[in-house]
Structures are given as structure tokens and as C-alpha cells.
Amino acid sequence: GPGSEFPGVEPGHFGVCVDSLTSDKASVPIVLEKLLEHVEMHGLYTEGLYRKSGAANRTRELRQALQTDPAAVKLENFPIHAITGVLKQWLRELPEPLMTFAQYGDFLRAVELPEKQEQLAAIYAVLEHLPEANHNSLERLIFHLVKVALLEDVNRMSPGALAIIFAPCLLRCPDNSDPLTSMKDVLKITTCVEMLIKEQMRKYKVKMEEISQLEAAESIAFRRLSLLRQNA
Incomplete structure (x- = not known):
């Protein structure tokens, strides 16, 4: 992998290919997992989460520590906006964005399809072609953004707001030739990421609904059981 020409020297954790940061033990890079987990434990109720930027010196300090x-x-020693800032940096500095240069055109074409269900189906078809490390990391990140968006009432971060922030971190044009085209592309990329967040939110809510129905059914069954025992 990278850094192999200097045996014993760690390549670090920023600006390194995702697949060299994953292994059988860690399907998602440690820095990504650690930052997301911390935000999920301590940041979901923060208004303007991911929108506000932290103090530059704290962000630098955190980045340096994570690199080492x-x-x-100890993430609790850093303000939440430094943590969210470093997460965005980590994504932006990947040599190849999480949703890859190879798939860039296909994601755009998916969003250009006339009908919403077609667009979604096409987006999910493109996701299947991502390398495994990218796919796992993206899945983890989208799940995180769903958790944020589910608390929009408190943190004021809608799927649309999150997409505007994260789309440029996740997909970028292989060659920024024409600024006008790339502006149009940014809108499409944002739509693509927003649709992903919304669709995963929908699936999550369906799942939670099924679970609560299941739990209700279980508790009814359990009550019946205990009644039967009393009568036996």
C-alpha cells in the first residue's frame, strides 16, 4: 500500500485511499468511524451541525492528533464544530472521492432520468459498482446523515441542507474544465445525495415501524402467555 517504500512509516489517515484504510477488522476507516460515532453520541442536537465551521486552530490540532x-x-476535548469540520476535511482530501471519479458520470445521468423512481433505481444501481471499501464507508456516512436529518426539528439540518454540504465532499468532477457545466453538475450531485439520504430515511422509518409493530405483537403474545399460565 502507500508508504510501502518507507517500511515502518505510517502513511497517515488523511489524503489516503479508502481501501488502504480498511481491513478485515475495520470495514470503515477508523477516523471516519470515530468521528461519526462521537457526533452521534454528542452532536445530534446541535443546531447548525455541519453548517458552522469550528475555530481553525482547534480543527488543525484535532486533524494533527488524528493523523498521528x-x-x-480524546474527541470530548474538542468542540463539536471542530469535529464536524475535520470530518468534512477528511472526505475532501481523499485522493479519489468516496463516490469515485469512475462513477461520476453515471450518478449524473441517473439524476437526469425523467421519473423519481427511475432516478432512485439508477442511483442504487451505480452504488453497486463502487469498490467495497467505498461502499461500506458511504453506507456508514449516509446512515449517519439519516440520524442527523431525523432530528431536523432540533438541529435544523434537513436532508437538503446536508446534501448541499456533503455532495461536494463525496463527488467531484474528474476534470473541472468548464465552470458553467460544473455548476450545473453540482446541482445534480446535490440532488443525488439528497435522494440517497431521503430514501434511506424512508427505509429506516419503515423498518422502525415494522419493529414497533413486531414489539407490540410480541408484548400481546407475552401477555396472553402469562394469562394462560395463571389459568392453568
Whole structure:
């Protein structure tokens, strides 16, 4: 992998290909997982989460610490906006964006389809072609953004707002030739990411609904059982 020409020297955790940061033990890069988990524990109720930027010096300090030894970093010592800022940096600095240069055109074409269900089906078809490390990391990130968006009433971050922030971190044009085209592309990319967040939210809500029905059914069954026992 990278850095192999200097045996014993760690390539670090920023600006490195996703697949070299994953392994059998860690299907998602440690820095990504650690930052997302912390935000999920401590940040979901923060208004303007991901929109506000943290103090530059704290962000730099955190980035440096994660670059050196992510496992040792105590994230509770950093303000939440430094943490969200470093997460966005981590995504932007990947040599190839999470949703890859190879798939860029296909994602755009998916969004250009006339009908919403077609668009979604096409987006999910493109996702299937992502390398495994990218796919796992993206899935983890989208799940995180769903958790944020589910608390929009508190944190004021809608799927649309999150998409505007994250789309440029996840997909970028292989060659920024024509600024006008790339502006149009940014809108399409944003739509693509917004649709992903909304669709996963929908699936999550369906799942939760099924679980609560199941739990209700279980508790009814359990009550019946205990009644039967009393009568036996």
C-alpha cells in the first residue's frame, strides 16, 4: 500500500485511499468511524451541525492528533464544530472521492432520468459498482446523515441542507474544465445525495415501524402467555 517504500512509516489517515484504510477488522476507516460515532453520541442536537465551521486552530490540532494516532485521541476535548469540520476535511482530501471519479458520470445521468423512481433505481444501481471499501464507508456516512436529518426539528439540518454540504465532499468532477457545466453538475450531485439520504430515511422509518409493530405483537403474545399460565 502507500508508504510501502518507507517500511515502518505510517502513511497517515488523511489524503489516503479508502481501501488502504480498511481491513478485515475495520470495514470503515477508523477516523471516519470515530468521528461519526462521537457526533452521534454528542452532536445530534446541535443546531447548525455541519453548517458552522469550528475555530481553525482547534480543527488543525484535532486533524494533527488524528493523523498521528486516531485511537489515542480524546474527541470530548474538542468542540463539536471542530469535529464536524475535520470530518468534512477528511472526505475532501481523499485522493479519489468516496463516490469515485469512475462513477461520476453515471450518478449524473441517473439524476437526469425523467421519473423519481427511475432516478432512485439508477442511483442504487451505480452504488453497486463502487469498490467495497467505498461502499461500506458511504453506507456508514449516509446512515449517519439519516440520524442527523431525523432530528431536523432540533438541529435544523434537513436532508437538503446536508446534501448541499456533503455532495461536494463525496463527488467531484474528474476534470473541472468548464465552470458553467460544473455548476450545473453540482446541482445534480446535490440532488443525488439528497435522494440517497431521503430514501434511506424512508427505509429506516419503515423498518422502525415494522419493529414497533413486531414489539407490540410480541408484548400481546407475552401477555396472553402469562394469562394462560395463571389459568392453568
